[in-house]
Amino acid sequence: MSEIQNFTLNFGPQHPAAHGVLRLVLEMDGEVVQKADPHIGLLHRGTEKLAESKPFNQSIGYMDRLDYVSMMCNEHGYVMALEKLMNLDVPVRAQYIRVMFDEITRILNHLMWLGAHGLDIGAMTMFLYCFREREDLMDCYEAVSGTRMHATYYRPGGVYRDLPDSMPQYQPSKWKTQKEVDLLNEKRSGSLLDFIDDFTQRFPACVDEYETLLTDNRIWKQRTVNIGVVTPERAKQLGFTGPMIRGSGIEWDLRKKQPYEVYADLDFDIPVGVNGDCYDRYLVRVEELRQSNRIIKQCVDWLKANPGPVISENHKVAPPTRTEMKDDMESMIHHFKLFTEGYCVPEGEAYAAVEHPKGEFGCYVISDGANKPFRLKVRAPGFAHLSAMDEMVRGHMLADVVAVIGTQDVVFGEIDR
């Protein structure tokens, strides 16, 4: 009789539940996973090396393409590192705009996660519900930056421009009648802030709707409770951050513990889990949706009441306005130098971290005094989380691997960089 051997199973890289291009080599004993070996790097573009070859500002757009479902948060980490190196002050209004868009991004990310995680383990409706609300937030991105995803909106010293007074309107087409278009445009008749304000009013009811489908759902609980349990001590050892470590019961959130921008002035709570399983991490993220909504509401109120500059007046780093350029020689020179050579950053190194929807996103920049970074290292939260894959799925069934991939909220743009 032949010896009984473990069965090796290849999962991905082209698999709908692989969340992009994850290739997993699984060693199976029947239906139980003995060992998981994730193969990553199929989306490796060498972002950090590319950044070394161009002026600082030209890499902001690359940051959007790291974690491509939480674009502006990535930019935030990068520009904060540069601001730290140059000791640059950011106007308060720009700080509020950044916080507001960070939280919009958090909702965008968590909705994408909730939809995809639901879809992976059998809750099709979630995907449709989540994308309904994502559409509105994408419109906010579009209104402020002109693009729905890769915004390139944050700049060292502030943000590219102030919030617009009007929202883009829908046009009737062969897919949308005049009546449907009128209904959509009704909320878009005011400024961007009015539109976001309206969104914060109706969003809590949407979250309730998601919860009625999942939170007490028998099937959902069977698929997530006691799956992928991580103890708090182990979570620290494995370098977990964000919802992954909060799900294990450690109250760690950079927005509270090491506040940046205006988070110290805002009122919000940090949800934590108890058991450290997939279900707790689900509850943490859903509660974060509600808390982000609260933060956005506070930012909208402040921004409506306080107009002001949105980018630093330091024209060695931030370009002067077009009108200044027309009649001021020095502004003209500043503009020319900034857009041909860029600015030189003083010699030194800095690490700046933000509480990204997935965890701690940090940028480590070494500058040798040039107009390009000498070395840029992106600390992606998903990289540390995915490295714990083997430990989290060992002893679980094959179907639970999909639940663990979902709960880790992996996006390969940032893991492979």
Added chain:
Amino acid sequence: MNKQARLDKLKQALTAEFADKVTDVSSLASEITIEVALEDLIETLTSLRDKPDFDFDTLIDLCGVDYLGYGESEWKTQSATSSGFTRGSNRHDLVAENNDLRFAVVYHLLSMNNNHRIRVRVRIADGDPPIVPTCIDVWASANWYEREAFDLFGILFEGHPDLRRILTDYGFMGHPFRKDFPLIGHVEVRYDPEKGRVAYEPVSIEPRVLVPKVIRHDNRYNLDGKNDKKVEEGAA
């Protein structure tokens, strides 16, 4: 306790604990960096994790750095030749001549209980390949970070259980983040219909510099008179 007080306390504890081992304690932009000798690395990291004053329970990041060509600009702006300033940048590839202190490994640590951070740098004195002991027994999360540093910089981590490439392609040659590895790489791939498979060929595109690297010593950042000297040196 506010941020500055926490920072000062950490700095004091560091000098008290590691006075003989740490070669340099510096703080810039409210971040503390220590430099450690290679032979003291693991001991230092372990006590950073275990001593209650430090309690660095999380390894946030580990990365390799290649210091080849540090501080060299592609376009000289300080001095002119007899024919005036140079107008553009002639691309010159960096060639590694001396490997002394070329590579470094940088650890970013975080203590969730004490809420402070630290950066530990170890310069690797000699050698190709550069060798560093693994810190996988100190923090489990070092596993993939060390694989990444090995893949991109060719730094070997002694004692690592599974030092395979992680980000680059199966069968990739070289270590792409080294400064002497060209940005465009060495090979390109295309589908060869005659052979019926993917073929690797030497790159056909010309490398070029769109914006030359320029170093300007700016007086606005001249906080402690450090840059004064450099400007003079550059002019002379």
